[in-house]
Amino acid sequence: MAAQSGASRTPAPASSLAGTGSARPVFSIGQVLAKLQPEFPDLTPSKLRFLEDQDLVTPFRTPSSYRKFSTEDVDRLRLILTLQRDQYLPLKVIREHLDAMASGKASALPTATGLAASSVLSTRVRYTPEETIKAAGATANLMQDAVSAGLIAPAESFGEEELSMLTALVQLQRSGIEPRHLSVLKATAEKEFALIERALAPLAKRQGPASRAKSIERANEIAVFMETVRSQILRQVISRNSGQA
Numbered sequence: 248m249a250a251q252s253g254a255s256r257t258p259a260p261a262s263s264l265a266g267t268g269s270a271r272p273v274f275s276i277g278q279v280l281a282k283l284q285p286e287f288p289d290l291t292p293s294k295l296r297f298l299e300d301q302d303l304v305t306p307f308r309t310p311s312s313y314r315k316f317s318t319e320d321v322d323r324l325r326l327i328l329t330l331q332r333d334q335y336l337p338l339k340v341i342r343e344h345l346d347a348m349a350s351g352k353a354s355a356l357p358t359a360t361g362l363a364a365s366s367v368l369s370t371r372v373r374y375t376p377e378e379t380i381k382a383a384g385a386t387a388n389l390m391q392d393a394v395s396a397g398l399i400a401p402a403e404s405f406g407e408e409e410l411s412m413l414t415a416l417v418q419l420q421r422s423g424i425e426p427r428h429l430s431v432l433k434a435t436a437e438k439e440f441a442l443i444e445r446a447l448a449p450l451a452k453r454q455g456p457a458s459r460a461k462s463i464e465r466a467n468e469i470a471v472f473m474e475t476v477r478s479q480i481l482r483q484v485i486s487r488n489s490g491q492a
Contacts, residue, residue, distance in 0.1 A: 274316040277468030287328045297411040373404035383413040396426035443469050
């Protein structure tokens with residue numbers, strides 16, 4: 248289901264909200280979250296990466312593979328998240344609408360003719376377990392294994408992040424990697440959080456909304472840097488061992 252990573256795509260030219268933007272990219276993931284989280288509290292780094300995987304936004308990549316977003320990217324993300332929250336639109340429909348805008352075609356959203364009131368009033372897109380399993384191309388057994396391993400929290404409905412997680416687990420399973428094998432990643436994440444918490448201890452002592460927002464922004468930025476380091480270390484290990492029999 249997921250498209251190829253934005254790292255391998257060529258950034259598309261844009262016009263206003265119709266494209267991902269050719270303006271100079273200046274914002275890190277942490278800065279984007281700081282701008283958008285007041286409006287969209289559920290927005291996380293993994294949600295941003297998921298939107299990138301779905302070809303909804305294409306941030307610039309620095310030579311060190313850091314993502315950088317332009318003002319137009321931020322505006323596009325705000326539109327995407329608003330359509331998700333207020334119009335209850337699935338990402339596929341939003342992408343088709345934005346693609347139509349980019350090509351200069353008039354594109355009326357499906358909600359222009361009216362959605363059910365319960366849908367319009369929903370705060371975010373949710374999927375039943377069955378819908379999540381089907382969209383990810385998974386099986387009920389894999390979903391249960393993911394829940395048992397603590398990778399997905401049990402719930403009556405799921406969002407885009409759980410769908411992204413399950414989609415990734417499907418791909419890993421094809422290589423023989425099961426959810427139970429990933430407990431080490433969960434343990435590592437807990438240790439990384441402890442490092443972030445320790446690094447932000449001086450900032451956490453300060454009171455007030457501004458300090459809290461700064462702490463959240465910095466925590467997200469540190470998480471991105473740690474992810475980059477972790478990925479590079481893994482690639483180094485793969486490279487070092489690839490020639491060994």
